[in-house]
Amino acid sequence: MGCMLQNDVRNTIDRVWDAFWSGGISNPLEVIEQITYLLFMRRLDMNQQRAEKKANRTHQPIEHPIFAEDQRHLRWSVFSEQSPEAMYRTVSEEVFPFLRSMGGEESSYAEQMKDARFTIPTPMLLAKTVDMLSEIDLSNTDMNGDLYEYLLSKIASSGVNGQFRTPRHIIELMVAMMEPGPQDTICDPACGTAGFLVAASEHVREHHPEILRDPALRARYASGMFHGYDFDHTMLRIGSMNLMLHGIDDPNVHYKDSLSEAGDSDAGKYSLILANPPFSGSLDYEATSAALLRVVKTKKTELLFLAHFLRMLEPGGRAAVIVPEGVLFGSTTAHKKLRRMLVEEQKLAAVIKLPSGVFKPYAGVSTAILAFTKTDAGGTDDVWFYDVHADGYSLDDKRSPIEANDLPDVLARWEHRGDESERSRARTEQSFTVPKAEIAAQDYDLSLNRYKEIEYEEEAHREPGEILDEIDSLDSGIAADIAALRELLA
Template sequence: MSLQQKIDRITDILRRDDGISGAMHYTEQTSWMLFLKFLDDYESEKEDEAELSGKSYQPVLDDEHRWVNWACPKTADGKLDLARARTGDDLTDYVNNQLFPYLKSFANAAATGADPKSFTYKIGAIFQYLDNKVASGHTLREVLDIIDTLNFQSSDEMFELSLVYEGLLQSMGDAGGYAGEFYTPRPVVRAMIKAIDPQAGQTIYDAAAGSCGFLVEAFEHLKSKKSELTTEQWNFIQRDTFFGFEKTSLAYVMGMMNLILHGIESPNLFRGNTLTQNIRDIQEKDRYDIILANPPFGGKEKDQIQQNFPIKANATELLFLQHFMKTLKTGGKAAIVVPEGVLFQTNSAFKQVKQELLENLNLHTILSLPAGVFLPYSGVKTNVLFFERSGGTSDVWYYECEPEQKLTKNKPITDDHLKEFVELYSSRATTDRSWTVAASKLTEDYDLSAKNPAKQKDAEHLAPSDILKQIRTKEKLVSGLLDEIEDLLAEK
């Protein structure tokens, strides 16, 4: 049975459980079991490494609550020890009343100053927001037995599992109804990262992390250059590169799992509402080299939150944009997904934020995405703003992505749709789909909408007498058609 088949089998088993309702539940429940199996394999590997080097290793979980002892205990010949393996009510009673209270207790350690990079902290952060929803202990036993066959010490299996987990997250997002902020299509994410081209030693930040797609893809981008990296650079990537905040508890758990399953041992992901931070307090030490994000839009924030921003606005997209502008390091690069309204709206708050962006940062590129990128959960047209903290804006290069066929749920955006954009990004060449506009023209009304000059037709200016002649001609045609219709009706 392939790994994909195993995960599909788990999904089918969970679907029939009375406690599970929909993709969000079975992804969440699969996740906590995957995490505990991963942790057990990780700790076993660390124990082996310590033994070989003559050192000792203290596991994070005590013996009773380690996977190998409660989930799938083995006999001497490596088979499931049926005498010790719980099932039915015994299993659910143990998981609900012993295992989860134990795992939730790690939240106290996290709250009292445990190292945020440690697994102690991460266990507390994850399980304080989770509960076992699998109602049947027999269902739980079936799932545990399948997950126990996964090998997290195999780099090939870890890679395959990371891809399978991405599929689970996407199906969860589609079912959740808020996937526009939870799951950004990976071709869009990859195009943004290829254009920005993060380097080892840089910090990478997403203040609305969702399932952490941006951070995961940035890690994959850096990992592709692993052969060129020093041990020190690789350790920095593992522990000090990726930072993020996520407001919702479920997305936070999924995001943390996604990062860990992709091989980032110590992601700096925190749960919290980014917008509660007063951006006036942000200093250079709090800033990041690279910012990649698709923040939630269309939401409204109360006045108390708006007080944290120099330009008050209840639209979340404007608040997040101000946050990103403030948290970008000198010389740093950002790529942010925004709804079309940010570009064309020119009321007071929108105009002020765009004025700040054009005057104090270099908004050098706007990628106009086609309608339907976020279908089926949102039809809002979006754009990607690329800007740097390197002085003000002189020119803006636009690229209009226009697939030959209309995007739908079953015909989503692909890497090929954005291939030309990535190729042209550095040269900023002018083509039928790309053009450059001087910032001085944009500051006349602060409408930053993509208006492709290749599509603009010169207006035909007619004399008033000619316009009247055209109107009379059309009136005669309409009158004649009405007469024909009356004759046909009279014949009946």
């Protein structure tokens, strides 16, 4: 689950953040982008230092040097020692052009970075930021992840097009349920800052350490395993740097409107999809893929994305995706058709209802996780439902940590969903299974409340006579008190 950030690191980030605001940069995405560039420069220098140590040990030349000999002055360890004015000149006039040309013309990184702009307004603000970021220990990958999460959590207001970040603990639950392995090809077609891809990469590294030892697997991990698309260039830059900070050297993160004709080329390419697609995005109906509209004729982005996920998966491929609750019970033809497809033509495994505060402060929308496998030949026997009441955080705008947390239980029960212990649970419990025939009979309604049974507790009532006696004695007590008061006043 990563190590929680130490307070001193949080404080450093908060100080950097405040310095930007007082320096006149108040757009949170721009602040994050500039801090990310700086962190990234420091990371590049660390990678080269590591390569140099290895070269010294093995007496071999450095395999892929990041900086050539005549580019020494572009390294963090060198320019961070300069005077503020000299540093400002180096970074703005030389380091940024270097970043824009990195990775050759072909890499996705070069594609994101060709627009990289240095917008820190003054040498003093740059020097102050570089000093503060130098204090942070970046040698620990978990730490990098937590640091980045904390930065991203500062995008407090909901972005455009219904974009908002998926909380990391929800992402980690979905990744653990899907158990990605070295052979998977993983995609998030609405990747934003790449949270799902990063968590999947961490899961693979932790559970399949051989991926870092076997050269072929390692090469695949670094460049072929993780794919993300988005149509927001700033998000793509942040997302690809996020992946690179997590050891994915050549992230496949590209600009694409997944619902347009451009998405057609992704059919059957992926074995695992993890996503939280935009719900209420404005849709350019004219630009939407005709092939997709033939599957489901709708303007609702969440339905089009679901149809697109099915199209992107290879046979046997699986998905865990977040949908707004309306997908589960919406009554339009498109809603019903998609649910029928999931239940009858594919293998729908689970519907996990999340509490409506999970996405606060971005949005109060009620959502659910759908887990399914693409078979194109049916296979749904039972659907497993889980009603999450608590996710370890308060469900208000503050989202403060609390004791109550169902997520470990979701994972434990999910792993036993085929066992008799799970299949025989009563429908009054937090999880239960519903046979396919019953779901079909309900017009493929997938809302948990349709099938959940509520337990009413018998309430013990007192005898009416007893209650009347009590009222009597209270009345006479009041009468006596009033009489006593009258005597006092007389």
